[in-house]
Amino acid sequence: MRKLTWSALCIVLVSLMLWTDSPGLAATKPTEVEDLRQELERTQTQLKELTTKMQELQERLQQVEATKVDGEPVAPPPPETPSRPAMLQVPLGQRQLLLDVGITGDFVAAFVEGEEKTPRGAGTFPGRENRVFPQEVELAITGRVDPYARADFFFEFAEEGEIEATNGSFEVGRQLEVGIDEAYVTLLQLPLGLQARGGQMRPKFGRLNVVHQHDLPQVDRPNVLVNFLGEEGESEVGAELSGLLPTPFFQELSIGVYNGDNEVSFGKGEITDPLVTAYLRNFFELSDASALQVGLSGQTGPNEQDRRTVLAGLDLTYKWTPLEQPYTALTLQGEGLYSHHETKADDKDRFGAYIFGDYRFSRRWGVGTRVDWSEFPIVSGREWAVGPYLNFWLSDFLRFRLEYKHTDRNFAGNLDEVFLQTVFTLGHHPPHEF
Amino acid sequence: MHQKEWKRCRVGFCVLSTLLALFLCVGHAQAGKIRVVTTTTDLKALVEAVGGEDVEVVSLTKGYQDLHNVMIKPSHIRKLFRADLFVRVGLDLDFWGDRLLDNSRNSRIALGAPGYVDASRGVPLHEVPTAPVSRAAGDIHIFGNPHYWLDPENAKTITANILAGLERVAPERSGTFRKNRKQFLADLDNAMNTWRKRMEPYRGTKVVTYHRTWSYFVRSFGLDVVGYVEPKPGVPPSAAYLRGLIDKMKDDNVRLIIVAPYFDRKMPQFLAQEARAKVLVLPPSVEGVSDVQTYFDLFNYIVASLVEAMRQSPVS
Numbered sequence: 001m002r003k004l005t006w007s008a009l010c011i012v013l014v015s016l017m018l019w020t021d022s023p024g025l026a027a028t029k030p031t032e033v034e035d036l037r038q039e040l041e042r043t044q045t046q047l048k049e050l051t052t053k054m055q056e057l058q059e060r061l062q063q064v065e066a067t068k069v070d071g072e073p074v075a076p077p078p079p080e081t082p083s084r085p086a087m088l089q090v091p092l093g094q095r096q097l098l099l100d101v102g103i104t105g106d107f108v109a110a111f112v113e114g115e116e117k118t119p120r121g122a123g124t125f126p127g128r129e130n131r132v133f134p135q136e137v138e139l140a141i142t143g144r145v146d147p148y149a150r151a152d153f154f155f156e157f158a159e160e161g162e163i164e165a166t167n168g169s170f171e172v173g174r175q176l177e178v179g180i181d182e183a184y185v186t187l188l189q190l191p192l193g194l195q196a197r198g199g200q201m202r203p204k205f206g207r208l209n210v211v212h213q214h215d216l217p218q219v220d221r222p223n224v225l226v227n228f229l230g231e232e233g234e235s236e237v238g239a240e241l242s243g244l245l246p247t248p249f250f251q252e253l254s255i256g257v258y259n260g261d262n263e264v265s266f267g268k269g270e271i272t273d274p275l276v277t278a279y280l281r282n283f284f285e286l287s288d289a290s291a292l293q294v295g296l297s298g299q300t301g302p303n304e305q306d307r308r309t310v311l312a313g314l315d316l317t318y319k320w321t322p323l324e325q326p327y328t329a330l331t332l333q334g335e336g337l338y339s340h341h342e343t344k345a346d347d348k349d350r351f352g353a354y355i356f357g358d359y360r361f362s363r364r365w366g367v368g369t370r371v372d373w374s375e376f377p378i379v380s381g382r383e384w385a386v387g388p389y390l391n392f393w394l395s396d397f398l399r400f401r402l403e404y405k406h407t408d409r410n411f412a413g414n415l416d417e418v419f420l421q422t423v424f425t426l427g428h429h430p431p432h433e434f
Numbered sequence: 435m436h437q438k439e440w441k442r443c444r445v446g447f448c449v450l451s452t453l454l455a456l457f458l459c460v461g462h463a464q465a466g467k468i469r470v471v472t473t474t475t476d477l478k479a480l481v482e483a484v485g486g487e488d489v490e491v492v493s494l495t496k497g498y499q500d501l502h503n504v505m506i507k508p509s510h511i512r513k514l515f516r517a518d519l520f521v522r523v524g525l526d527l528d529f530w531g532d533r534l535l536d537n538s539r540n541s542r543i544a545l546g547a548p549g550y551v552d553a554s555r556g557v558p559l560h561e562v563p564t565a566p567v568s569r570a571a572g573d574i575h576i577f578g579n580p581h582y583w584l585d586p587e588n589a590k591t592i593t594a595n596i597l598a599g600l601e602r603v604a605p606e607r608s609g610t611f612r613k614n615r616k617q618f619l620a621d622l623d624n625a626m627n628t629w630r631k632r633m634e635p636y637r638g639t640k641v642v643t644y645h646r647t648w649s650y651f652v653r654s655f656g657l658d659v660v661g662y663v664e665p666k667p668g669v670p671p672s673a674a675y676l677r678g679l680i681d682k683m684k685d686d687n688v689r690l691i692i693v694a695p696y697f698d699r700k701m702p703q704f705l706a707q708e709a710r711a712k713v714l715v716l717p718p719s720v721e722g723v724s725d726v727q728t729y730f731d732l733f734n735y736i737v738a739s740l741v742e743a744m745r746q747s748p749v750s
Contacts, residue, residue, distance in 0.1 A: 147544070150536055189541040193515060244515055244539065250508040283508035288496060291507060324696050326500035363670060363698070395669070397569065431530035432505040 099143030100428035106136040106214035109420040114413050117170045119163045120381070121412040124220045124405060124419075125231075127161020127172045134159050135421070136213040138181065140428070149188060154181040154212065158232075181212065181235060197256075198239040204254040204279040205297045207315040207335050209233045217331070217358050219403045219419040223372035223385055224337050224352030228311065230264045236275060237261070250283035260301040265309045265339065265377055268302035275301030283434070291434060293317040307342035309377070319434060327363040332356075339377040350375040366391040372407075381411035397425045468604055471517040471543075473528040474501060475720040476583045477553055477592070479729045481521055483618045484596045488607050489519075494534075497721030500696040502573065502668065506530050514538035517549065518603050521596060524554035527580035542603075551599035553592045557582045560649050572666030584718060585650035586626050586733055590619060625730055629737045630655070636744045641690045642683060642705070644697045647718050651736070660686045663693075663702055671701060683709035689747040690740075694718050714743045 112129040115122055123129045137157040144150050155178070162173040184199030202210045208225060213232065220226070225233055238258030245251040260266040260275030277299040284292045295315040303309045315335040322328055334355035341348045352374030360366035372385040389403035400422050407415040467490040472478045478493040485491070494510050495501060501523070514520065514534055520543035522531050535544060543549040559578030567576050582588045597615050601608045637656035644663040652659050661682055665675045682688075683705065691702045691713045702713045716736050717723050726735050 147546070186536075188536055189539060189544070193539040195537075195539055244512065250512045252508070281508065285507070285509045291509070293508070321505060323496050323499040326503040326696050395569075396573075431533055432503075433533075434505060434507040 099141055102140045102425055102428035104136075104138045104140070104214050104423065104425045104429075106134070106138070106421065106423045108133060108135045108219060111418040111420075113416045115415060116412055117163060117172065118412070119165070119170070120379075122161075122163055123415055123417055124407075125161060126163050127174050128159060133161075133174075134176075135219075138212060138214060142428070142430075145185060149185050151183075151185045153183045155179070156181045156213075158213075181232075192243065194241060194243040196239065196241050200235060200237045201240070202233060202235050203238075203256050203258060203277045203299070204240065204242070204281075205234065205277050205299055205311070206279075206313045206337065207293075207295060207317060207333060214423045217333070217356060217368065218370050218387060218389055219401055219421045220405070222335070222354035222370065222374075223383060223407075224335070224354055224374040227352060227374050227376050228265055228337050228339055228350075229262060234262050238271070238274065240277075249285075250281075252281045254279045254281070258301075263304075265303065265311060265341065266301045267304040268306060270302075273302050275299060289322045290318070290320045293434065303341065303343075305343050307344065308340075309342065310340040311337060313337045317434075327360060329358075329360045329366075331358040331368075333358075341377045343378070348378060350377050360391070364393050366393075381409065383407055383409040383411075397429065399423045468518045468600065468607075469516055470519040470521060471513050472521045473523055473531050474583075475722075476729065476732070477521045477523065477596075479720040479727075479732075480553075480583075480589060480593055481519075481596050481600075483729065484593050484611055484615045485600055486610060486614045488604070488610060489600070493721075494531075497717060497719040497726070498695050498723070500694075501527055501719075504528070504530050506534055510534050511537045511539075514543065515540050517543050519543065519549045519551065519599050521551040521553055521599065523580055523583075524552035525559075525577040525580040526575055548602035549599070551595055553595050554580070554582060555595050556591045557588050560653065561646065572664070573668030575667070579646055579649045581647050581718065582650050584648060585654040586622060586629070586729075587654060588650065589622055589729060593618060621730070625733065629733055632737050632741050633657075636741065639690070639744055640686045640688045641692055642679070642688055642711070643692045644694065644702060647694050648692055648716075655737075657740075660688055663691070663697075663705065670698075676701065676705065680705060680708045683711060690714055690743055692716055695722060712743060712747050714739060716740070 108125070109132040110123065110125050110129055112123040115129050119126065125133070125135075135158060139153075139155040139157075141153040141155075142151065157176065157178050160175055160177045163170050164173060165171075180200055182199075182201045184197050184201040187196045187198075190196055204210060206225070208216065208222065209229065213221070221231065221233060236256075236258035238256055240254055240256035242252055242254035245253055254277075256277040257271070258275045258277065259269050259271055260273075261269045262275070266275050277297070279295060279297045282294045282296075284294075286292055293316070295313070295317075297313040297315070298311065300308060300310045313335060316333065318332045320330040332355075334353065336353035337351070339348070339350045339352075341350070352372075354370055354372045354374075356368055356370035358366065358368035367388070367390055369386065369388040372383070372387075374384075375382045385405055385407040387403055387405035389401055392400045394400070401419070403419045403421070405415070405417045405419070407417070409415070466488075468485065468488055470478075470481050470485065470489050470491045472481060472491060472493050474495055475493045475497040478491045481489055481491045492513055494513065495504055511534060515538055517538075517540060520531075520535070522528050538544075541547060559582065561575070562578035563574060563576060567574050583592060593615050597611055600611045604611075633655045638658055640658045640660045641652070642661045642663065643652075643659055646662065646667060648657075648659070651657075661679050663671060663679070665671050671679070688709065689711050691706055691711055693699065693702050693713055693715050695715055695717055699713065699715075705711065706713045716739055717726055717732070720726055720729060720732050722732075723735065726732050
């Protein structure tokens with residue numbers, strides 16, 4: 001029996017030796033080992049993943065246990081990051097562009113009858129009569145600088161027109177100009193509830209001076225603002241401080257100090273003899289649907305002849321916006337400006353005003369009319385104008401406007417103008433404000 | 435510098451000093467109640483439920499107002515200037531709140547400050563875009579549908595966020611807030627059972643809504659939205675689109691069109707006439723109608739109105 005057992009064992013061993021030396025095994029052995037090695041690696045990877053997941057779950061469980069109140073989870077502390085990322089927070093690896101970017105195109109076709117090729121006889125857009133032109137293409141970049149400040153940049157590209165007298169005749173010049181409309185930083189939370197702005201900005205003076213070209217309620221800026229502050233309004237470099245007054249209604253006082261570069265009314269351009277502005281904004285909520293704003297504004301500074309110019313203004317805005325009809329709005333607005341302009345020869349006291357009514361009666365349609373009356377701060381003459389218009393919004397970001405404007409002047413011929421405007425925005429656009 | 439200019443500078447300095455003295459008079463009244471400003475009336479109701487007698491809450495919008503299209507006013511700034519706590523819907527529904535916060539001059543409610551509450555934190559969101567977003571898709575909400583308060587279950591998370599905010603600004607009153615919230619949650623569970631029972635017979639009813647306002651509600655109560663009056667969010671429908679929707683309503687036997695009070699009624703009424711359906715105007719927010727003053731009132735009103743409308747217009 002023992003002999004038989006030994007014989008069987010020998011046969012098995014010899015067979016095994018022969019088998020292990022066979023060419024077939026020599027070929028398959030490395031493949032199997034490789035397979036086993038790969039399987040082992042996969043298992044190790046899975047094990048690592050499971051371990052990581054278990055650790056994460058353990059941490060989350062600990063967090064939940066730590067924040068439980070009466071069996072209900074309590075929210076963690078407030079977020080350190082914005083809940084609403086800017087429209088252009090494009091992930092760039094681990095970084096983000098933490099700013100809002102918007103670009104707006106404002107193109108106008110101006111058809112004019114009765115204009116004269118003289119600086120004072122030209123139409124609303126001198127040098128661009130009977131043309132289609134970019135009134136403004138604005139690039140807006142805004143955002144928070146840090147927890148304490150925000151920055152706003154507005155760059156504009158526009159076709160500017162000019163009529164110059166040369167050798168007894170007048171020449172029309174046009175060029176595409178690129179410039180900074182505004183670039184300022186706002187310190188948001190100063191002591192005593194104050195805020196400060198610094199840089200280049202539109203001073204808070206009156207109602208429409210702070211409004212950018214494409215956001216104006218009509219195609220053009222009211223005549224009085226153009227005559228007293230220039231076609232694009234007043235944009236100055238300096239600083240401004242504003243605060244809320246302790247009154248039972250909203251009352252904000254803003255005071256600014258600027259270089260005084262405005263070429264029409266000021267122009268000395270030295271901060272040692274600055275342009276000083278003040279604006280008192282009073283807001284009265286008459287009902288849920290209607291409100292009234294009354295603004296008192298003033299500014300004083302040296303002009304190009306190193307004499308003083310004083311501007312004073314009063315603005316009134318009434319809005320009726322029934323809340324259950326989100327696109328319906330009636331706006332009645334007016335603004336009057338007085339100018340005291342000292343020159344070496346004499347002092348000039350001039351006045352101008354505008355008033356308009358604007359009614360948006362549906363999501364897409366609105367109508368309005370503006371009436372202007374204005375003198376000029378330095379030269380003599382006066383004009384009045386009336387301009388009805390029709391608005392059509394395809395969406396909040398694309399608007400068309402058709403406007404007719406008749407201007408009657410006592411220093412040149414009358415004008416009849418038709419404007420067709422399209423305004424379109426890509427990217428960020430701030431919310432509607434009163 | 436000339437003597438005359440120095441004189442002007444002195445005058446300017448005096449004016450500024452006077453103004454600063456005036457601003458010094460501005461102080462925050464230390465009243466006993468916590469001053470809370472919310473962006474919506476729904477959040478106002480929920481803050482009142484948790485805060486009870488210890489809070490004084492003001493909403494910046496009305497319940498019958500379209501929250502997508504809010505004009506910000508100086509009076510909003512004045513309210514925020516005095517606030518101890520600011521509670522917002524978040525996501526991008528009340529995006530206009532960012533501009534108000536910047537102008538509020540109130541560091542206590544600034545983003546990341548103890549007095550800032552984003553009520554959407556932790557809420558499971560629906561309709562989160564999975565493809566790149568573009569305005570070609572209309573006024574799309576890039577973080578998902580923001581009308582989350584219309585699922586009562588989400589009130590649990592919203593009130594947890596509110597509780598956390600109240601505890602941050604007034605930790606000494608934590609016990610009261612927790613007690614109030616516990617009671618609110620118990621009442622909510624009871625009410626939820628009642629609402630579900632009333633809606634159960636109508637589970638699966640096909641409806642059309644104007645906007646995607648009701649997504650959370652219909653999922654919570656088992657209604658089936660088969661179409662929208664708007665082809666895309668915020669985009670008015672064309673005649674061709676309306677014809678297609680009428681056909682779909684007829685095919686699916688839709689008998690109900692749900693519209694929020696601030697949307698145009700002409701097109702829903704036209705659809706209803708053509709498809710033999712009924713227009714039901716429902717307030718999506720507290721104070722949307724005079725009978726709805728609390729969060730419970732809101733769902734009592736919505737459920738009662740829906741049940742009545744579905745009972746009167748049974749699907750054949």
